[in-house]
Amino acid sequence: MRAPATSPPPTDADGRPLGLHDAPGGLGAGSLPADPSTWPLSAVYSALASTPGGLDEDEAAVRLVQVGPNALEEAAAVPLLRRLAGNFTHLMALLLWAGGALAFAAGLPEIGVAVFLVNVINGLFAFWQEYKAERATEALRKLLPSSVTVLRGGAERRVAAEELVPGDVMVLAEGDRIPADARLVEAHELAADQSTLTGESYPAPRTAAPLPAGDRPPSARTNIVFAGTSVARGRGKAVVFATGMRTEFGGIARLTQGMRIDDSPLQRELGRVSKAVAVLAVGIGIALFVLVQALTPMPFGRGVVFALGIIVAFVPEGMLPTVTLSLAMATQRMARRNALVKRLSAVEALGCTTVICTDKTGTLTQNEMTVRALWLASGAMEVTGVGYGPEGEVRRAGGRPGAAPADVRMLLLAAGLANDARVVAPRADEAGSGRWTVVGDPTEAALRVVAAKAGIDLTGEEQVAPRVLDLPFDSALKRMSTLHRAAGRVVLYSKGAPKELLARCTSIRVDSVDVPLDDEHRRGVLAANDEYSRQGLRVLGVATREIVGSLRGVERGDLESSLVFLGLIAMMDPPRDEVAAAVATCRRAGIRILMMTGDYGLTGESIARRIGLLTGPRVRIVNGDEIDAMDDDELAAVLGGEVLLARTTPAHKLRVVTVLQGAGHVVAVTGDGVNDAPALKRADIGVAMGMAGTDVAREAADMVLLDDNFASIVNAVEEGRTVYADIRKFTSYIFTSNAAEAIPFTLFGLSGARIPLALDVMHVLTVDLGTDLAPALALGAEAPERGLMDRPPRARDEHLITRRLLLRSLVWLGIPEGLVAMTMFYLRFWSAGFGGQWLDLPATGRLYRSATAMALAGVVMAQVGNLFAHRTDRESVFRRGRRPNPLLWIGVATELALVLAVVYVPPLQKVIGTAALPAAAWVPLIAVSPLLMLLDEARKAVVRRRERLGGQR
Numbered sequence: 016m017r018a019p020a021t022s023p024p025p026t027d028a029d030g031r032p033l034g035l036h037d038a039p040g041g042l043g044a045g046s047l048p049a050d051p052s053t054w055p056l057s058a059v060y061s062a063l064a065s066t067p068g069g070l071d072e073d074e075a076a077v078r079l080v081q082v083g084p085n086a087l088e089e090a091a092a093v094p095l096l097r098r099l100a101g102n103f104t105h106l107m108a109l110l111l112w113a114g115g116a117l118a119f120a121a122g123l124p125e126i127g128v129a130v131f132l133v134n135v136i137n138g139l140f141a142f143w144q145e146y147k148a149e150r151a152t153e154a155l156r157k158l159l160p161s162s163v164t165v166l167r168g169g170a171e172r173r174v175a176a177e178e179l180v181p182g183d184v185m186v187l188a189e190g191d192r193i194p195a196d197a198r199l200v201e202a203h204e205l206a207a208d209q210s211t212l213t214g215e216s217y218p219a220p221r222t223a224a225p226l227p228a229g230d231r232p233p234s235a236r237t238n239i240v241f242a243g244t245s246v247a248r249g250r251g252k253a254v255v256f257a258t259g260m261r262t263e264f265g266g267i268a269r270l271t272q273g274m275r276i277d278d279s280p281l282q283r284e285l286g287r288v289s290k291a292v293a294v295l296a297v298g299i300g301i302a303l304f305v306l307v308q309a310l311t312p313m314p315f316g317r318g319v320v321f322a323l324g325i326i327v328a329f330v331p332e333g334m335l336p337t338v339t340l341s342l343a344m345a346t347q348r349m350a351r352r353n354a355l356v357k358r359l360s361a362v363e364a365l366g367c368t369t370v371i372c373t374d375k376t377g378t379l380t381q382n383e384m385t386v387r388a389l390w391l392a393s394g395a396m397e398v399t400g401v402g403y404g405p406e407g408e409v410r411r412a413g414g415r416p417g418a419a420p421a422d423v424r425m426l427l428l429a430a431g432l433a434n435d436a437r438v439v440a441p442r443a444d445e446a447g448s449g450r451w452t453v454v455g456d457p458t459e460a461a462l463r464v465v466a467a468k469a470g471i472d473l474t475g476e477e478q479v480a481p482r483v484l485d486l487p488f489d490s491a492l493k494r495m496s497t498l499h500r501a502a503g504r505v506v507l508y509s510k511g512a513p514k515e516l517l518a519r520c521t522s523i524r525v526d527s528v529d530v531p532l533d534d535e536h537r538r539g540v541l542a543a544n545d546e547y548s549r550q551g552l553r554v555l556g557v558a559t560r561e562i563v564g565s566l567r568g569v570e571r572g573d574l575e576s577s578l579v580f581l582g583l584i585a586m587m588d589p590p591r592d593e594v595a596a597a598v599a600t601c602r603r604a605g606i607r608i609l610m611m612t613g614d615y616g617l618t619g620e621s622i623a624r625r626i627g628l629l630t631g632p633r634v635r636i637v638n639g640d641e642i643d644a645m646d647d648d649e650l651a652a653v654l655g656g657e658v659l660l661a662r663t664t665p666a667h668k669l670r671v672v673t674v675l676q677g678a679g680h681v682v683a684v685t686g687d688g689v690n691d692a693p694a695l696k697r698a699d700i701g702v703a704m705g706m707a708g709t710d711v712a713r714e715a716a717d718m719v720l721l722d723d724n725f726a727s728i729v730n731a732v733e734e735g736r737t738v739y740a741d742i743r744k745f746t747s748y749i750f751t752s753n754a755a756e757a758i759p760f761t762l763f764g765l766s767g768a769r770i771p772l773a774l775d776v777m778h779v780l781t782v783d784l785g786t787d788l789a790p791a792l793a794l795g796a797e798a799p800e801r802g803l804m805d806r807p808p809r810a811r812d813e814h815l816i817t818r819r820l821l822l823r824s825l826v827w828l829g830i831p832e833g834l835v836a837m838t839m840f841y842l843r844f845w846s847a848g849f850g851g852q853w854l855d856l857p858a859t860g861r862l863y864r865s866a867t868a869m870a871l872a873g874v875v876m877a878q879v880g881n882l883f884a885h886r887t888d889r890e891s892v893f894r895r896g897r898r899p900n901p902l903l904w905i906g907v908a909t910e911l912a913l914v915l916a917v918v919y920v921p922p923l924q925k926v927i928g929t930a931a932l933p934a935a936a937w938v939p940l941i942a943v944s945p946l947l948m949l950l951d952e953a954r955k956a957v958v959r960r961r962e963r964l965g966g967q968r
C-alpha cells in the first residue's frame with residue numbers, strides 16, 4: 016500500500032510539473048483536482064512537493080515562514096475592560112457604591128469618598144488576582160505540549176504541532192490527535208474519531224485509496240484525516256495539505272481544548288456565602304439603624320455612618336478573588352509535583368477522593384521490561400542481563416534440561432516480528448554511560464532485546480520476511496498478530512495473553528515438530544504461566560501458523576485460529592520505588608486503591624502484595640468476564656471487599672467507576688488508551704498518563720501525570736486537601752476580625768450611644784482591605800498540617816463554612832478580639848485621666864481619635880496572634896518541625912507597617928481619623944497580641960483530647 020517513491024511528478028495541463036505552490040490548502044491546486052481525496056496515490060507526494068521520506072528540515076523551515084504556524088487564531092477573549100468592569104458591578108460592589116452615595120446624601124462626603132475609594136481599590140485588587148490566577152493556569156497549559164510524529168529527512172521526529180507545514184508526512188498511531196488536514200498514503204486498520212467534526216462518535220474507517228471526483232461531505236472523504244480529530248485505532252501515514260485556519264476545522268470552529276476555566280463548586284459556594292453575608296449585613300445594619308434612631312437622639316448623619324460600619328464590617332470583601340488565587344497557586348504546586356490539573360474544580364474533588372482505580376503497568380510499575388525466562392514444551396530457559404541493552408544471554412536454567420535451540424529461535428523470532436517497537440542504542444558520545452532507550456511499547460521492546468541476546472538479527476529477518484498485514488493489539492482481545500511473506504509462503508505470528516492465546520491453538524511445537532495440543536500440554540502451559548505470574552512476572556504466549564490461500568475477505572478471528580503454540584515469555588517489570596510509601600499513605604488517608612489491570616490475576620496479585628496494596632490472606636481476584644456476568648448490585652458488593660480486578664478492558668473501567676460512584680464514592684481513575692476516554696470523563700478525577708498516554712486520554716482527563724507515577728496522584732490528593740484546609744484557614748481568620756469589628760458598633764447602638772463608638776467605618780476598612788489581606792494570602796500558602804493524610808477524606812457535600820468554623824472564628828476568637836478593641840479604647844482614656852463624660856465626648860477630639868487608633872491597633876495586634884492560631888486547626892502551633900512559611904512573616908510585617916503608618920503618618924491620620932499613640936500604649940498592645948493564639952491553643956488541646964478519647968473508644 017506504500018506509495019511508490021519514484022512516481023513520475025504530476026504535471027498540469029501545460030505539462031509543467033506541479034509544485035508546492037500549485038498545491039491546495041491555500042497554495043493552489045494546479046491541474047490536479049482541488050480535492051486531495053481524488054488524487055491518485057502516486058501523485059500525492061509530488062502534488063505537495065514532498066517525498067516518502069518527508070520534507071527535509073530546511074524546506075520545512077522555509078514553508079513555516081511562508082504559510083505561518085499551524086495554529087488556530089485565538090477567539091477574542093472577553094475584553095480586558097469588560098472584565099475590569101465586572102469587578103465593579105457585582106453585588107458587593109453595588110452595595111458599597113450605594114453606601115458611598117448614602118454617605119454623600121447624609122452630608123458626609125469624606126466617608127463617601129472613602130467608601131468609593133475602597134470599592135475602586137477592592138475592584139482593582141480582585142482584577143489583579145483574577146489575572147494572576149489566569150496567568151498561572153495559562154502557564155500550565157503550555158506545559159502540555161501538543162506534538163506529532165513526522166518524517167523529516169527520512170527519519171521519524173517529534174515536532175510541535177505548531178511547526179507542521181504542508182508536505183509534512185505524519186506518522187499516525189492509535190490515540191494520536193491529528194493537528195492538520197492530511198491525505199492518507201498508508202493505512203493499516205485505521206479508523207478516525209471524527210466526533211469533533213461530525214458529532215458522530217463511531218470510529219470512521221480510513222483508507223489510502225483515492226476517491227472518484229465528486230462533491231462529498233468531510234466524513235465521506237475516507238482517505239483524509241482532519242485536524243481536530245484523532246486516531247481511534249490502527250496506524251498509518253498521511254501527507255499534510257492544509258494547516259492552521261485553512262483546515263476544515265479552522266473553517267468551522269476554534270479548537271476547544273486544554274484548560275477549562277470554570278467556576279468550581281467551592282467558588283460557587285463562596286459566591287453564595289458572600290451574597291448571603293452581604294444581605295445579612297445590610298439587614299442587620301438597617302435594623303440597628305432604625306433601632307438607634309428610635310431609641311437615641313443620635314443625629315441622622317451619625318446613624319448612617321453607624322449603619323455603614325455594620326455593613327462594611329460584615330462583608331468579607333477580598334475573599335472571593337483570594338480563593339481563586341489559592342486554587343491557581345495550588346495547581347502550580349501540583350505541577351511541580353508532576354500532576355497537571357486542567358480544571359480548578361478538580362483540585363477540590365482531589366481532596367474528597369475516596370477511591371483510586373489504577374492500572375498496574377507503568378503506573379504502579381516502572382514499565383521497564385526485562386525478559387527473565389522462556390518456557391517451551393521442550394524445556395525452560397533463563398535470560399540474563401538487565402535493561403534494554405543487548406548484553407546478556409539465553410541459557411539453560413541451572414541444572415534443568417534446556418529447550419531445543421531451534422524452538423527457542425522460532426519463539427523469539429515470532430515475538431520479535433509481531434512487534435512495532437524499536438530499541439535505540441545510546442549515542443556514540445554517551446557510550447559507556449548512556450542507556451538503551453525504547454521507542455514504542457516497552458513489552459515489545461523487551462522481546463526485541465531478548466531476540467538480540469539470542470543472536471537473532473531481526474532487521475535482517477524483517478527484510479527476508481516483510482510484513483504484509485497487521486492485526487493490531489486490541490485490549491479486549493489481548494493479542495496482536497502480523498503476517499509475513501517469505502519464499503512464497505505467508506506466515507502469521509501472534510502474541511498475547513497466554514490463556515486466551517492457548518485457547519486459539521490446536522497444536523504445540525516440540526523439538527521442531529508440531530504435535531496436537533492435548534490436555535497434558537495445556538496443563539503444562541498453564542502451570543508454567545501461573546508459576547511465573549506468582550513471581551510477579553508478566554507472561555506472554557506466542558504462536559504461529561501458515562496461511563494458505565487468499566487473505567481477501569478473511570476475518571481476523573479466522574486468521575488467528577488453529578495456531579501452533581510456540582511457548583511463553585516471562586518478563587519482569589518491578590514496582591516503582593515510591594509506590595509502596597504512596598500506598599501506605601492512601602491507607603492512612605482512608606483512600607481505597609483498586610487495581611484494575613489488563614494483566615493476569617496472579618501477576619497483578621504478586622505486584623499488589625509487594626507494594627502493600629493487598630494484605631489479606633485471601634484476596635478475591637475477579638476477571639473481566641466475571642464482571643460481565645454480574646449485575647450492578649453484585650459488582651458493588653464485590654468492590655466493597657479486598658479485591659483485584661484482572662483481565663479487564665476499558666469498558667470494565669467505565670462500569671466500575673459508575674458503580675463506585677453509585678455507592679457514593681468520589682472516584683479517581685487512571686487511563687492511557689483511546690478506549691479509556693469514557694471512564695476518564697465519567698470519573699470525578701480522570702487521570703491520564705503524560706508519557707505513555709495518548710492525546711485522546713490526555714484531553715479527556717482532568718489531570719495529567721507528567722511522570723506516569725501513581726505516587727504523583729497521592730501527592731496531588733495531599734495538595735487538594737491542603738488547599739481546601741488553607742482556604743478554610745483564611746476564611747476563618749477573616750471572619751474573626753469581622754466579628755470583632757461588629758462589636759463596637761453593636762455596643763454603641765444597643766447602649767443608645769452611651770458606649771462611644773470605638774471604631775468607625777474607616778478603621779474597619781483599614782483592617783478588611785489593608786492589614787488583613789497579606790496575612791490571609793499567607794495562610795493560603797500554608798504547608799499541609801501534620802495528620803492531614805491520616806484522616807478520612809472530606810465528604811463531598813461538606814460545606815466550607817461549617818458550624819465549627821463559625822463558632823471558632825466568630826465566637827471563640829471574634830468576641831475576645833472585639834473585647835480587646837473595647838478594652839484598649841477605654842484604656843487610652845483611662846491612661847489620659849479622662850473623667851467619663853461619654854455622651855459629651857467630642858467626636859473629633861484628639862483624645863477620642865487617639866483612643867479609636869488604640870482600638871484599631873488592638874484589633875490588628877490581636878489579628879497577629881490570630882494569624883498564628885490559624886496556622887493549624889487541631890495541632891499545637893508550638894509543635895516543632897512545621898515547614899516555615901516566609902509569607903507569614905511578610906504578612907505580619909505588612910500588617911504592622913500599615914497600622915504604624917495609619918497611627919503616625921499625619922495625612923493618613925487625617926483620612927482614617929486617628930491620632931498618634933504615646934509609646935507606652937504599645938506595652939498593653941503588644942501584651943495582648945498572643946491572646947488569641949493562646950485561647951485557640953486551649954481549644955485545640957480540648958479537640959485533640961476528645962479525638963484521642965474517641966480513638967480509644
Ligand code: ATP
Nearest residue numbers: 374375376490493494495510511512612613614615
Ligand atoms: P495494565 O492494565 O495494568 O496497564 P496491561 O498492560 O497488562 O496492564 P493491557 O495493556 O490492557 O494491560 O494488556 C492486556 C494484556 O494483553 C497483557 O496482560 C498482555 O497479556 C497482552 N498484551 C499487552 N501488550 C501486548 C502486546 N504488545 N502484544 C501482545 N499482547 C500484549
